[in-house]
Amino acid sequence: MDVAILGFGFLGKNLVKYLTIRWDELKRIDPNFKVTAIANSKGYIYDSNGIDLFQLSETQDLTSYSKAPFCFEQAATLIEREFFDCVFELTPTNVKNGEPGLSHIRKSLSRGMNVITANKGPLVLAYNELVSLAKTNDCLLLFEATVAGAVPVFSLVRESLQGDKVIRIQGILNGTTNYILSRMYYEGVSFDIALREAQEKGLTERDFAYDIDGIDAACKVVILANAIMGRKAVLSDVKISGIRGINEEAISLAKKSGYAIKLIGEVEKDLRVSPRLVPLSHPLCVNGTLNSVQFICDIAGEITLVGHGSGKETVSALLNDLYTTLRAQAIKS
Structure with missing residues (x-):
């Protein structure tokens, strides 16, 4: 399997790190497994014989990689010219027009390349189109990392709830707002101080409004609604209320x-994101940067998953999708 990684920021670098840790295992599964291209916003390195991930993991710098030249071309050129069995699309999320990730995914799927992504933008804007494109070209579009990070949301439904029906989904889908609300609740700090702490820890998006105004959680609600409930939802379908208005008095009350205030995303008849009063004993009531997702099923009843929704733990979801792709490739061959 020849693999390309588009996006070499925090997540891309951590993916490379964990690929080296799992290298022997991956080579046992597929002796021909190799990463042949890695791209960032300025260009890419390409080696048909495979990039030395161990060297790259140490330097974490594409331009100083010694075994292949750095090409100052866009990743779009790379995926038009070369063929890859699997493309990781890890560029930054853009919910306005989905670019450049949307074009990367469209081109890859149209050429029959399997795609694994952590990029919410393309799925929010064009989920049904992309799924149809994958089906038409007999390839996979996997996106476990787009919702709740390391929490295996889609894998659970796909593999373990095949005979069940999910009636409702609700959860804490944004770790940044959960961190802010937890700090306000347990430490008594103000909203502004908790937000500043989150920024200093690197928990917020570049534009923190994306987190605190509920946009990030709403994007995940759209993906859940479409992927699990079979909807054709768009972001404007979600009724969104963020946490800007939550003050110390509200927390105290x-x-x-015996309640905590949590930003909850919900998929049922309506799609919504809003602050809710959650009993402290409720399984969704987790703290810090943790995410929680609860499925209400017609047979299984309530199933709740809890885990890290961001950070290097998200690589777990990417690797899960990679192993799924490797198994699918083995069956094809």
């Missing part, structure tokens, strides 16, 4: 009543 909730605490006195």
Whole structure:
């Protein structure tokens, strides 16, 4: 399997790191497994014989990689010219027009390349189109990393709830807002201080409004609705209310009543993101940067998953999708 990684930021670098850790295992599964291209926003390196991930993992710098030249061309040129069995699309999320990720995924799928992505933008804007494109060209589009990071949301439904029906989904889908609300609840800090702490820890998006105004959570609600509930939802279908208006007084009143305030995303008849009062004993009531997702099924009842929604833990979801792709390739061959 020849693999390309488009996007060499935090997630791309951590993916390379964990590919080296799992290298022997991956080579046992597929002796021909290799990463032949890695791209960032300025260009890419390409080696048909395979990039030395161990060297690259040490330097984490594409331009200083010694075994292949750095090409100052866009990743779009790369995936038009070369063929890859699997493309990781890890460029930054853009919910306005989905680019450049949307074009990367469209081109890859149209050429019959399997795609694994952590990029929410293309799925929010063009989920049904991309799924249809994958089906038409007999390839996979996998996106476990787009919702709740390391929490195996889509894998659970795809593999373990095949005979069941998901009636409702709800959860804490944004770790940044959960961190802010947890700091306000347990440490008594103000909203502004908690937000500044989140920024200093690198938990927020470049534009923190994306987190605190509920846009990030709403994007995940759209993906859940379309992928699991079979909807044709778009972002404007979600009723969104963020956490800007949550102050110390509101936190104090909730605490006195035995509740915590959490930003909850919900998929049922309506799609919504809003602050809710959640009992402290409720399985969704997790703290810090943790995410939680609860499925209400017609046979299994309530199933709740909890885990890290961002950070290097998200690589777990990417690797899960890679192993799924490797198994599918083995069956084809």
